[in-house]
Amino acid sequence: MAYLDHAATTPMLPEAIEAYAATAHEVGNASSLHAPGRQARRRVEEARERIAAALGARPSEVIFTSGGTESDNLAVKGIFWARRAAEPRRTRVVAGAVEHHAVLDSVEWLARQEGAQVDWLPVDEVGRIRVDALRETLAEHADEVAVVSTMWANNEVGTVQPVPELAALAAEYGVPLHTDAVQAVGQIPVDFASSGAAALTVTGHKLGGPIGVGALLLARDAPCTPVLHGGGQERDVRSGTLDVPGIVAFAVAVEAAVKGQQEFAARVGALRDELVQRVREVVPDAVYNGDPADRLPGNAHFSFPGCEGDALLLLLDAQGIACSTGSACSAGVAQPSHVLLAMGADEGRARSSLRFTLGHTSTAEEVDALVAALPGAVERARRAGAVRKPAAGRPTAGRSAAGEAAPPH
Amino acid sequence: MRVLAAMSGGVDSAVAAARAVDAGHDVTGVHLALARNPQSGSASAFATRPHRSVARGCCTPEDARDARRAADVIGIPFYVWDLAAQFHADVIEDFVAEYAAGRTPNPCLRCNEKIKFAAVLDRALALGFDAVVTGHHARLGPDGRLRRSVDLAKDQSYVLAVLTREQLAHSMFPLGDSTKAQVRAEAARRGLAVADKPDSHDICFIADGDTRRFLAERLGEAPGEVVDAQTGEVLGTHQGAYAYTVGQRRGLRLTRPAPDGRPRYVLSVTPVTRTVTVGPAEALDVSTVYGDHPVWTCGEPTTVECEVQMRAHGETVPATVTLAGGRLTAHLHRPVRGVAPGQAIVAYRPDPAGDVVIGSATISQALPETGRGVPVGAA
Structure with missing residues (x-):
């Protein structure tokens, strides 16, 4: 994991x-x-x-x-x-x-x-x-x-x-x-x-x-x-x-x-920098959020345009990669992050964000695993994001009618 | 297969998810948050009593917690998906609009059509899942045919009949061969705490069960007259025609009884003139039913002898059903009382292995045997 x-x-x-x-x-x-x-x-x-x-x-x-x-x-x-x-x-x-x-x-x-x-x-x-x-x-x-x-x-x-x-x-x-x-x-x-x-x-x-x-x-x-x-x-x-x-x-x-703070900042910071660089290589349009320099050494935070953070989380979780979308309410329903919104991000960018944070047990293998799984997850999440159209006005007409009739049996 | 189990927090969906695991599928549990403002953090949210007694429905924090605990016991990943906006637009607003138009909607059916097997299924497929599994009581075999549950009292094929073949091809209903009692016993055997959780009966977004007040809050007062179908006499007034459903007998508040002393029933609701028409029970008898938006689960017939059901848990009657020009016509072989426009008409082919759903449509109009007189339903 x-x-x-x-x-x-x-x-x-x-x-x-x-x-x-x-x-x-x-x-x-x-x-x-x-x-x-x-x-x-x-x-x-x-x-x-x-x-x-x-x-x-x-x-x-x-x-x-x-x-x-x-x-x-x-x-x-x-x-x-x-x-x-x-x-x-x-x-x-x-x-x-x-x-x-x-x-x-x-x-x-x-x-x-x-x-x-x-x-x-x-x-x-x-x-x-x-x-x-x-x-x-x-x-x-x-x-x-x-x-x-x-x-x-x-x-x-x-x-x-x-x-x-x-x-x-x-x-x-x-x-x-x-x-x-x-x-x-x-x-x-x-x-x-x-x-x-x-x-x-x-x-x-x-x-x-x-x-x-x-x-x-x-x-x-x-x-x-x-x-x-x-x-x-x-x-x-x-x-x-x-x-x-x-x-x-x-x-x-x-x-x-x-x-151990200095040693931590040096080691984990270097690993985080590697993570950031490699994530940008595999997902070139990822947006790196936060201060690029003056930030916590263990923190990497991205928005992945077209994705929903919770869809990405689910897909990465299924591959044994644990990360976070940020804030969640008690029912577990993801809200757009107030932090991203305060930074001027629109709701889409706020909802498309994912946080990766490293710590004292982090290894290069964990970064490798993320980099291997991320492109596929982003691709799938984009597809899922595309089907989530805003709800229409009056919807009773259904997805039925002649156009969708199945072949005779 | 990778399957997504929609888990309401009730016993059925929990057992369905567990059975999907037993069948060898890679199962992920999802609870759908459908209420716009779940009462998170309220003092009662995580009360010690096992099952709440006041709030009902399927999307309270307690239900999310019950679903999460069931997923823990089953041993599957679990997430909450927020579909409150879609649910509001596609189910609640539709519900209100249908009543405003003088029809009687079935929101569970709409939720299946628009949310569970549309928004959720589409997202699941895009995320790489192969199917959605739910705890509905209905059978869905490898032939792709939707059949009634073995437990006829709990059968939910009626509210699933709106699903297309394509939707059914990505659906799993593992409970169709079991009775509700068997499902509860199995839940207890599996150590699922929801084994004895009461069934939900009411409309999930009307927590207190008071549909009339729910509609009044949204549609406001729209007073009108209650009129005798035969004499045209005004028998009383009402505060909103939307509060009346074809076949309704109670709460008419008529100023005087019928001359023959027999009870009167709502025969039709006409929103434009705000008129509620009432008459004797036999005037509710209909023999011809028309339906819009037909869905043919089993391929498209022109004319078929079958049985039709026109409300959830309602009786079935033999009928000749014809599909022409995107419209369904059912000639009932014996009259049926109290057919409300807006409900679904579902056609079944009787089968010892479970009646097969042939198709469904939304009832637009129902006519009495003679084909004359006041058509029952919305004018």
């Missing part, structure tokens, strides 16, 4: 699995006062320190969560609530138009449920947020803005955002900036302190850790109202019994990913 969907989730590192299993044998609630509890707490705090060190944060800034979606929800809603509570005029949320749904839908929820006004930051044709748009928004509304959220790197097209620049701008106006760095950590350098962000989302399963554990790096001075209430764990910002084995394995993975 060729697994070309590392951006969805990437295999756990062997050392993370080992750390998980070893810790899972131990008993102890990190909130308990007895010896096993203290032991569990020690594991958590060691993990916290390792993650903080790897990502340029202070240990107290690491809030463990269940992963990217929770961290994004906590940052966007929590900072909004806290800032508005302190200053009622702060009812604006500023976010990138190409954010992950965890941010997008949180922002829309705030608009719907809390009456927040939203400024969506437009992107250019490669998917990069326009810094001048943030400048304009802040110049006009800085005293109304509760929070800004812009991702570090886009999960679909891989474009890296100018986060330090955006964060510096936000800081200039005294507005906290949250950044979803789920796709970035381990692929490109990420340093919380020097980024200037007030909050940063990271998750385990995109970098070799387990699914279901992540963190929000939250600056000490960034106000944040909790979403989950309960036992008061994690500075009272995120209640809930800590997943000790998950956190330990997460820390092992973060440390390994950050330590």
Whole structure:
């Protein structure tokens, strides 16, 4: 099988699995006062320190969560609530138009449920947020803005955002900036302190850790109202019994990913470049989406004119090649990607797109398999795309009548 | 063969897909998302109760999940295809337009004709599949003949009779030799959780089953008169002729009873004048039926002695059927009551191995025995 969907989730590192299993044998609630509890707490705090060190944060800034979606929800809603509570005029949320749904839908929820006004930051044709748009928004509304959220790197097209620049701008106006760095950590350098962000989302399963554990790096001075209430764990910002084995394995993975980042970028980036070049050779009219240079080393994203992404996915899947069309709703119905649409693509180009993402286990053989299967799949998908004519007006006449009568028997 | 199994989330299509695997085919499961706005993410979407009791239909998130779980158990790949736009245009809008024109459509038949064995089949063929397999209760042998299911109570050949030979050549109905009870037992044996899922009976896009309200919301109020067929007397008013179907007895809300005290029935619906004509039961008897858009599954006869069926799960009557000038004429050997324009007339050749579908057409007009008087149906 060729697994070309590392951006969805990437295999756990062997050392993370080992750390998980070893810790899972131990008993102890990190909130308990007895010896096993203290032991569990020690594991958590060691993990916290390792993650903080790897990502340029202070240990107290690491809030463990269940992963990217929770961290994004906590940052966007929590900072909004806290800032508005302190200053009622702060009812604006500023976010990138190409954010992950965890941010997008949180922002829309705030608009719907809390009456927040939203400024969506437009992107250019490669998917990069326009810094001048943030400048304009802040110049006009800085005293109304509760929070800004812009991702570090886009999960679909891989474009890296100018986060330090955006964060510096936000800081200039005294507005906290949250950044979803789920796709970035381990692929490109990420340093919380020097980024200037007030909050940063990271998750385990995109970098070799387990699914279901992540963190929000939250600056000490960034106000944040909790979403989950309960036992008061994690500075009272995120209640809930800590997943000790998950956190330990997460820390092992973060440390390994950050330590190996340069090597990863060089090796996987070279393999990705080869993939891109060969895909363009076998499908010359494929459109390479995203920033051609300043992008995640593992990401390749194309539109295949005349094809539907989900048809291509089905055909490649049948040949053992796993890739992704991008976003999907819970029923599994493909929607045209909001990222592509924000980049100015029409619906056809958005629907014809496919994402291939490489990771730490990727091999040249997997690229070979894709390149071998792709031309046939594209040809078939084009044929299928051609039969999907738009539905006609009044259709009852049927496909019957004399013209289609079968020969007499 | 590479076959695409259309999986609704019900027991029939799940067993059909499993049988296709057993028959040695390379099977891929597809659930068709037909609702424009599936209630994704609603609190009830993944409730713990095994089968929902409120929402009905075939394209809710629960149905997609049931289909996915069945595909898991069977061990086949599974995808969801979004056909909501085609379904809306070809089935729902057609349904509303047909009622507006005073006819009584069969949306399941239209869905088979336009969606399952057209949009889906065309796409499947283009993607390299050889056939579409569904859980319909009908037999389709190597001779390409469509026959009734062995389970006459569940037989669905009527709603498949609109398919052309070409469509049938790329279709598989693995359940035709089994009764529904056997299918359920087999589903349980195979560990398919949908084994005891209730049958769907209603129109899938009218979740609450209230067709009259569904039409009223789309067609608005169009008041008119309810008129006695014999005397021409106005017996009452209505808020929309589209709410009435030939043969209907209930809900006429007439201001006074018939002089003879016998119940009256809708004889015809005339949208142009918004007139609903009513009369006694025997005035519903028809002996000659005309049909448009004929499809001859078994080759084209000129005149054939056969049996005809004029609504889903309706009775069959012997008839002489003639095809001329793209129009079907059926002379019924005994009168039949309540034939509604817009429904299909399906001709069968009786056969001990399962009655064979000869062809079908859309009923355009039905006339009483004498050939005189008020023709039943849309004027």
